[in-house]
Amino acid sequence: MSGHSPLYFKNRLYYVLLAAGGLVALAGMFAVYLMEHHGHVITGMNNQVVWGLPHVFAIFLIVAASGVLNVASIGSVFGKSIYKARAPMASLLSIAMLAGGLAVLMLDLGRPDRLIVAATNINFTSVFAWNVVLYTGMFSLIVIYLWTMMERRMNGWNKTAGLAVFAWRFILTTGTGLIFAFLPARQAYGSAILPPMFIVLSFAWGLAVFHLVQAVTYAWNERQHDPAIMERTKHLLGIFVIGSLYLVTVYHLTNLYFAQQVGFVRFILIEGGIYPALFWLGYIVLGNLLPLGLIYWPERKTNCVAASVLVIAGAFALLYVFIIGGQAYPLDIFPGFTASSSFGDGQIASYSPSIYELLLGLGGLAIAFLLTTVGVRIFNFMPQD
């Protein structure tokens, strides 16, 4: 064994990683097969909580996929060279996460076999249908953008492509926010602040994912990250985290001010059991206070990767509270009345995610992981500082 070079072990490890990612993706596919065979009855989702854990994973991946491109935009649009060097890796990550997120969203459908129906019958008043166009457009634009970076003859078009990607991803994340903002019937949603909130959240989540992947690739290639660059991008993460915390606060504050919404805010922030716990401990403490401490504590050795991991954990907590908590709170169909029925009127809906939903969500992460790993290995995506 000792006769093998370190590269040999590294090559081995690469294939082990691929196999591990592949296994998780396969487990996700198996969960999909079971969900399609038995129906959604084997999941925790029901007629009250219609979107569950798969949507938490899918929306995280899609929102982060948009935000990670910030790194590219700062490079291409605003001409900052340290970010420009990272644009190819950011683009790869974006494609990978978009693919993973969309796979989860698609495979959670009641009839994923009708993909062709979704592609050929587009209702233009549906923000879901807009998103189908936005996602496919995003894929194509990023591929073109990558082409302008990697093909010397196309370099001249790089700024234009970068600008197009920059504009497109704003619209894309607006579209993701609008999925919820266009639901006036539900207390938790139907707010114009949601699209900007999702955009700023995407900046923080995307940059956190980028930091994580960058650190792993640097370690893999046995290269040292320039501490000055690390310091700058770390502070940028801090600003994004503060920005998103601000918008999340304003979202809850406006709800708190409307008398008709107070019940919902009490539920989601104080009385709702798992939801307030996840919000305060998961999102506020783990996802904001701790990473901000890691970023801004004076005289502290940079710990950008730990801060990024915490931001990602906070993202999942927030999305769980927002998506599932938002549905668990009953619709106020008869304001001023208490209601009860066999269909959950006036009742807090219960939801406990099943292993199949978790596997499907992890399968999406695995797809993103596989695409990134293969991409980094095959193409030269290492930042050249």
Add this chain to the structure above:
Amino acid sequence: MNINDLRRRNFLKTSVGAAAVAIAPGFLLFDIAHGKAQAVSGKVRWGMLINTEQCQEGCNDCVTACNKENGLSGGTSATDSQWIRKVEIKDVSSGRKVSLPMMCQHCEHPPCVDVCPTNASFKRADGIVLVDRHRCIGCRYCMMACPYKARSFVHEPLTDQNPDVPRGKGTVESCTLCVHRIDKGQQPACVESCTNKAILFGDLNNPDSEIAKKIRTVASVQVRASLGLNTGVRYQGL
């Protein structure tokens, strides 16, 4: 008659035969499904007026009739379909109790139709809001958008369906206003089954219809009227 003519004649015969074989089952199925050749009229708008004062607490006749008519299991677990449900409400300040049936309100501006990515949710010319089970991809966005929580998702494989009311695992469904009965000139099952005569069904657009006259003379409301959806189902005594 040369050989070419014979070939052409045989070819034409075979073609006509094949076309007939291809089309015939369609005609047959159309007949089985009691399809009507003429299009639905946009001059009609079907609706209901529910008199909550006549609706009895504890009475579930409309729900039972709906389940039987549409082949629903009648189960009330969180994953079972419920197209119509009895809701008991109580005024928080006065304590006044009201019992009423709640189902798809057949809005003029249905949010479910707006949000449906594939046009599977649609509104018929006569105001009935339906789901095309062949187009529904099961994304459940309509369930998120419906202000009345009127829709259910089919969570399990189905057996023993009513041929008049096709359903499908993995798709969303809701009250069809018993469209298959309306098209035969009958009333919805819930209306017919209501022993207290609490549900009045008819054409809201016809000024001489009983429902239109009643709505002109008694106070009725639309549930969540502030959303501006102009529902086809109205409530009296709420």
